[in-house]
Structure formats: structure tokens, C-alpha cells
Amino acid sequence: MEHDSALYVGLDVHKDSITVAYAAGSGEVELFGKIGTTQADIDRLCKRLQSKARQIRVVYEAGPCGYSLYRQLVQKGFECMVCAPPLIPRKPGERVKTDRRDAVKLVRLVRTGDLSAVYVPTVEDEAFRDLARAWVSAKDDMKRARQWLKAFLLSHGVRYTGRPDWGPAHRRWLSAFSFGNLWQQLAFDELRRTIEDHLAQCGRLEAALREAVLDWRFYPAVLGLQAMRGVQFTTAVGMLAELGDLSRFAHPRQLMAWLGVTPSEHSSGNKRRLGSITKTGNSYARKLLVESAWSYRHPARVSPEIQRRHEGIPKPIIDRAWDAQVRLCRRYRKLAARGKNANVTVVAVARELAGFIWDISRLAMSLAVPREVHAQCNT
Known part of the structure; x- marks a missing residue:
């Protein structure tokens, strides 16, 4: 019935x-x-x-x-x-x-009507996000493996005299170093082999991600975001994979609130009290946003790397990225001059950076991106 x-x-x-x-x-x-x-x-x-x-x-x-x-x-x-x-x-x-x-x-x-819905991605967007998260997990595993090896060497009084940045010189030193005790050498070899395995895994996943992003529907936004300072391929892909369709945010303040970079508030009567940021939403996207915001503590300029990423990008996106750099660098200097803590200042810059990300992403999706620009993600 x-x-x-x-x-x-x-x-x-x-x-x-x-x-x-x-x-x-x-x-x-x-x-x-x-x-x-x-x-x-x-x-x-x-x-x-x-x-x-x-x-x-x-x-x-x-x-x-x-x-x-x-x-x-x-x-x-x-x-x-x-x-x-x-x-x-x-x-x-x-x-x-x-x-x-x-x-x-x-x-x-x-x-x-008292429930708040979460954003449900499409099957394709979720598949791309799974690939991006696998890449992030592999990089985290490699970072932990490197920390374990450093702690192992330090516990036995072994110190590298140069810069332990895992560059070619540092890796050559690790491959040539050996312990006098057989058991310690076995443990050292296993730790070093674990790092090499994670490094190869990261390379495979990054290559797959750079190939898959060419067919992703948000690829124009990935290119547009890389026109900004502090937003490279890793940040652009990771952030868009977590955010999904930015058109669902009618205003940039909604994106700021979703990222958890808006201040908490406890106001009553004529008194308005603002606290620390809410830290709601996606923690990884917020981490990428704050890491990008640190680059705006330096004076505004277009570096050769940023200029290379500008090749083939429509001029309205480049102009908007420059406006963002000028405004955010000035914002950092003003807050620092007022004696604000560096972390508080960077979070304030990150909040405004989220607004520019919202604007540039929507602008990039609405503009046609030349096909020859697509090769930039494979360099």
C-alpha cells in the first residue's frame, strides 16, 4: 500500500x-x-x-x-x-x-532538518583521491623509515659530518658505511633496504598520479593553482583531491570554515571573544594550506620556478596569482610588525590564501587551458 x-x-x-x-x-x-x-x-x-x-x-x-x-x-x-x-x-x-x-x-x-550533509565525491574523484592518498601514505612511510635509520645510527654514536638531507652524497655514505658486528650490520641493511623500497614505491605512485591527473576533470584547476606562490604540484593535487568540487562553496568563507582555519567564537551580549581556529574539516588539506602560507613571509616576487609554471597559463589567472602574492606578503608583514606570533600570522595568511584558492580554481575551470600546458605536470 x-x-x-x-x-x-x-x-x-x-x-x-x-x-x-x-x-x-x-x-x-x-x-x-x-x-x-x-x-x-x-x-x-x-x-x-x-x-x-x-x-x-x-x-x-x-x-x-x-x-x-x-x-x-x-x-x-x-x-x-x-x-x-x-x-x-x-x-x-x-x-x-x-x-x-x-x-x-x-x-x-x-x-x-537538523543534520549537516557531507560532500559525496563522484566515483572518478574518489578513485583519484585514493591514488593521491596512497602517494601521501607512501611518503609518510618513507619519512618514518628514514627517522628509524637516523635513530639507529645515533644510538650507536654514528654521525654524518655533512648535511643529512638524503641527497646523493648522503646516500653514498650510507651505502658505504658498515658495522663491525654482523648482527648490527644485518639490522642496518634491512633499515636501509626499507628506505629504498619506499623510495621506489613513491616513484611509482607519483608517476601514476602525474599520468592520471591529465585525464582528471579538475586538471585545469591543478594548473591554475600552480601559478600561485607556494603551491606546487604536490600541494595542488593533494588539496584538490581532498576538496573535490569547489563550486559547492558559494562563498570563500565557506571554504575557510570547511578547512577549519576560521577562529572559534564565544560571544555573549556586547562582548565578542575570538579563540583559536576551529580545526574542523580535512586535516591534510589544512596542513597543505598552512605549509603554502609560510612562503608568503618573504617579499613578493616571481621566481624562475614560478615563471616556468606560468608558461601557457591564461593571463587572468597569472594576474590573480600576483594579486594574491602582493596582498598576502603585505598581510604577513603587517601582522608581524604588530608583534603577532609567527604561527598565528601564518594561519591568518592561510585563511586568506584559501579565498584565493577558491577564486583561482573557479577561474581556471571556466577558462580554456591550452593542450601544450599539460606537459608541465610531467616535468
């Missing part, structure tokens, strides 16, 4: 089970029960729900299970929302948490 009123469905999703609750219109919330997570279980659930109403709105919390369930439900014709768990309202003193309670709570909150 079909009803005209909307059906609100809340799902508490786990690896092996899904707890389902629903409510028809403004009626009481009912518990459907617990189902499995296989395709057949989802199909049976969809048939049962479709027999109850024409319009069905489903919500579940973002978690480690990803967005496959979201795509299955959308394909079935349902309205689906993946909500942000930290932004779910919670009553003070609420101490009991179960799967049933969570499912019922989601139904009530989606009916009143």
Missing part, C-alpha cells in the same frame, strides 16, 4: 549489519530491525521501503564503510544523505548509545 507522505529512514551502518528505523511523515518512529550488508539485503530493504511510500529520504552517518551504500540507494531512486557525525546534535547528559537509539535519532533529526 502506497502513501503520499514522505518516509524518513535512519540507518546505523556497521561492517556486518545495518539497523533500520523509519517514520511516515510526522508519525511515530518505528524500528524496522537489523539487516545484513550484502547487495541482496539492500535490495530487499529497498523493496520493503518502496511499498510504504513514494518519496523516501534515507540518512546515515559518514564512517569507514564509505559511500557505496549511498550510491546503491541513489541508484534505486531514493533521496539519500550522508551526515557528518561531529555535527549531530546531542542532548546534555545523554549517556546511553545503542544502534537502535542511533537509528531512531537519525530519523527524528532528518525530519526536522
Whole structure:
């Protein structure tokens, strides 16, 4: 039997089970029960729900299970929302948490519109993001392996007299060094071999990423962002892979808030109190943003490296990147002259840098990029 009123469905999703609750219109919330997570279980659930109403709105919390369930439900014709768990309202003193309670709570909150949806990337964007994250993880593993080798050498009183920057000279010294004890030499060789393996893995992933980005729909934005100071290929790809479609932000302040670089606030009456930044949203994108902002502590100029990246880029993007450099360098000097801490100053610059990233990305997507510029990412 079909009803005209909307059906609100809340799902508490786990690896092996899904707890389902629903409510028809403004009626009481009912518990459907617990189902499995296989395709057949989802199909049976969809048939049962479709027999109850024409319009069905489903919500579940973002978690480690990803967005496959979201795509299955959308394909079935349902309205689906993946909500942000930290932004779910919670009553003070609420101490009991179960799967049933969570499912019922989601139904009530989606009916009143008190949930905040997360951005669900397309299948292609998610695949590119997975590749970019694999590259980042490989670089982190290599960094940890290098730290372990340095700590191992330091614990045995072995010090490199030059600059330990893992350049050719440093690596030649490591390959020629040996311990007198056989067991220590075995441990040293394994640590050194681990670094070489991670280095080769990083090279393979970077080559795959540079090849894949040529066919990515946000490739014009990758080129446009590299026209800015402090934004190279690593930063541009990593940030856009995490941000996704920037057109979903109607104003740059929304992007700043999503990155967590806006100040927290606790105001009451005539008193306005601003605190540290919120640090919400994607931590890796915020890290890249702050690292890029450090380059604006120097006077504004176009280095040969930046000039090389400008080749073939439309002039409006280059002009906007120069405007950003002039403004942000001046901003850093003004805050530093007022005695602000360097870290506080850089975060303030990073907040404005996010606005320029929003503007240049949208500008780059709207302008045609010559095909010959595409070779820049492979250099």
C-alpha cells in the first residue's frame, strides 16, 4: 500500500549489519530491525521501503564503510544523505548509545532538518583521491623509515659530518658505511633496504598520479593553482583531491570554515571573544594550506620556478596569482610588525590564501587551458 507522505529512514551502518528505523511523515518512529550488508539485503530493504511510500529520504552517518551504500540507494531512486557525525546534535547528559537509539535519532533529526550533509565525491574523484592518498601514505612511510635509520645510527654514536638531507652524497655514505658486528650490520641493511623500497614505491605512485591527473576533470584547476606562490604540484593535487568540487562553496568563507582555519567564537551580549581556529574539516588539506602560507613571509616576487609554471597559463589567472602574492606578503608583514606570533600570522595568511584558492580554481575551470600546458605536470 502506497502513501503520499514522505518516509524518513535512519540507518546505523556497521561492517556486518545495518539497523533500520523509519517514520511516515510526522508519525511515530518505528524500528524496522537489523539487516545484513550484502547487495541482496539492500535490495530487499529497498523493496520493503518502496511499498510504504513514494518519496523516501534515507540518512546515515559518514564512517569507514564509505559511500557505496549511498550510491546503491541513489541508484534505486531514493533521496539519500550522508551526515557528518561531529555535527549531530546531542542532548546534555545523554549517556546511553545503542544502534537502535542511533537509528531512531537519525530519523527524528532528518525530519526536522537538523543534520549537516557531507560532500559525496563522484566515483572518478574518489578513485583519484585514493591514488593521491596512497602517494601521501607512501611518503609518510618513507619519512618514518628514514627517522628509524637516523635513530639507529645515533644510538650507536654514528654521525654524518655533512648535511643529512638524503641527497646523493648522503646516500653514498650510507651505502658505504658498515658495522663491525654482523648482527648490527644485518639490522642496518634491512633499515636501509626499507628506505629504498619506499623510495621506489613513491616513484611509482607519483608517476601514476602525474599520468592520471591529465585525464582528471579538475586538471585545469591543478594548473591554475600552480601559478600561485607556494603551491606546487604536490600541494595542488593533494588539496584538490581532498576538496573535490569547489563550486559547492558559494562563498570563500565557506571554504575557510570547511578547512577549519576560521577562529572559534564565544560571544555573549556586547562582548565578542575570538579563540583559536576551529580545526574542523580535512586535516591534510589544512596542513597543505598552512605549509603554502609560510612562503608568503618573504617579499613578493616571481621566481624562475614560478615563471616556468606560468608558461601557457591564461593571463587572468597569472594576474590573480600576483594579486594574491602582493596582498598576502603585505598581510604577513603587517601582522608581524604588530608583534603577532609567527604561527598565528601564518594561519591568518592561510585563511586568506584559501579565498584565493577558491577564486583561482573557479577561474581556471571556466577558462580554456591550452593542450601544450599539460606537459608541465610531467616535468
